Amino acid sequence: MKTSLETLEGLKRSLTVGVTIDMFNQKVEKSLKTMASQVSIDGFRKGKVPVSMVKQRFGDNAKSEAVNEIVNETLVEALTEVKLSPAARPTVTKIDSEGETEFFYTVEFEVFPTIEMADFSGLEIDQIEVDITKADEDRTLNGLQEQLTEYKAVKRKSKAGDRLALDFVGTIEGEKFEGGEATDFKLVLGKGTMIPGFEDSVTGVEAGKTVELDVNFPDDYQATHLAGKPVKFSISVNEVGSPKLPKLDAEFAKKFGEDTMDKLLVSMKEQMRTEINGRIEQLNKDAIFGALAGANEFDVPQGSIDGEAQNLLAEMKDRMQQQGQSAPDDMPATVFNDEAERRVKLGLMVSQIASDNNMVASMEQIDEKIAEMSQAYGENAQQMVDYYNEDVSRKSSVELMIVEKMVQDKILEGAKIKPVKKKFTEITEQG
Secondary structure, eight states: OEEEEEEOSTTEEEEEEEEEHHHHHHHHHHHHHHHHTTOOOTTSOTTOOOHHHHHHHHHHHHHHHHHHHHHHHHHHHHHHHTTOOBSSOOEEEEEEOOOSSEEEEEEEEEBOOOOOOOOGGGOEEEEEEEOOOHHHHHHHHHHHHHHTOEEEEOSSOOOTTOEEEEEEEEEETTEEEEEEEEEEEEEETTSOOSOTTHHHHTTTOOTTOEEEEEEEOOTTOSSTTTTTOEEEEEEEEEEEEEEEOOOSSHHHHHTTTOSSHHHHHHHHHHHHHHHHHHHHHHHHHHHHHHHHHHHOOOOOOHHHHHHHHHHHHHHHHHHHHHTTOOOOSSOOGGGGHHHHHHHHHHHHHHHHHHHHTTOOOOHHHHHHHHHHHHGGGGGGHHHHHHHHHHOGGGGHHHHHHHHHHHHHHHHHHHSEEEEEEEOHHHHHTOO
């Protein structure tokens, strides 16, 4: 076997592999004989068709099969010989079967980049810290009260805090649009859940009144096909409900699974800390890897970007379907290319750092992490543990999480860390 490697643009490579023409011809003949025993041609019994006639009709197919066999049998060895590992499956770009002594095929592929990692000491990384104050705890407790707030119909004009029961129809240029119509829609005034102008139009209005509203969707509206467009709403106020907050007593605590208010306050504070720690962990992780990406510039295989972009598109469609929204059929995966490139780049750097520092997660660490994760499932914690134990391959994702955390810690050891104090609400009220 002969090999010839050519470096193309960027990470692209071209590899030509040569074997004897006899090897190719033998595989073609073998394929033709197999076909002759299986095909049916008018005038001949099955299995009795002359090979010469099969060759005439199916010769190109036999050659294609022979090429595929040779590529499958020789490519791995050829790549080993030139000491390359493709980033994605190579594509056959040229076949030469006309030589008297040799058969050649050429494949093109991308390779992973060689990364010369910048020294961590040059990185400056913000790391967020949050103290939970009494005001934060009071605000959270008020939120629990609001969840159990009861509303009583009243005969007066609506004001902030009231809950309205509405029917409305929205039209754009006289035509109704998806999501622009609702019946018995509940709206608590002051929450800011509707587009600007909507709540104002039904504040100071009694039940039984109808309001006509002309307003524009915000330019940054999440439904891009509606962003910036003028819309006309016809809104009927069916009921004005005045709020009545529940008492903070044992009965209130029981609604949230605790016997007393003291126990509820303890569990609430624990939940607040768990939630804020999770968000801080993600933000700090983003800061670490953002600094790392900014300090290391290198090419990324386009095939890897394309694959990750397809994954991101699929994830978005799944989320939309779970939320009862229609996923766009014509959205190209290329809209996710920037995020896909960032993810691939980070994945390569994390792998490089882990490899350079011999970072490996032990089975004990993996099991401890699974046990920790399972606590979020409450009574179903053991089911979650069993899920991972039933198939060891499922633990690979947990292993990656542990190694990724090792990489983060390694970066922080060498980098310049800037502690950043933030308020509880600054973190929890982010999108």
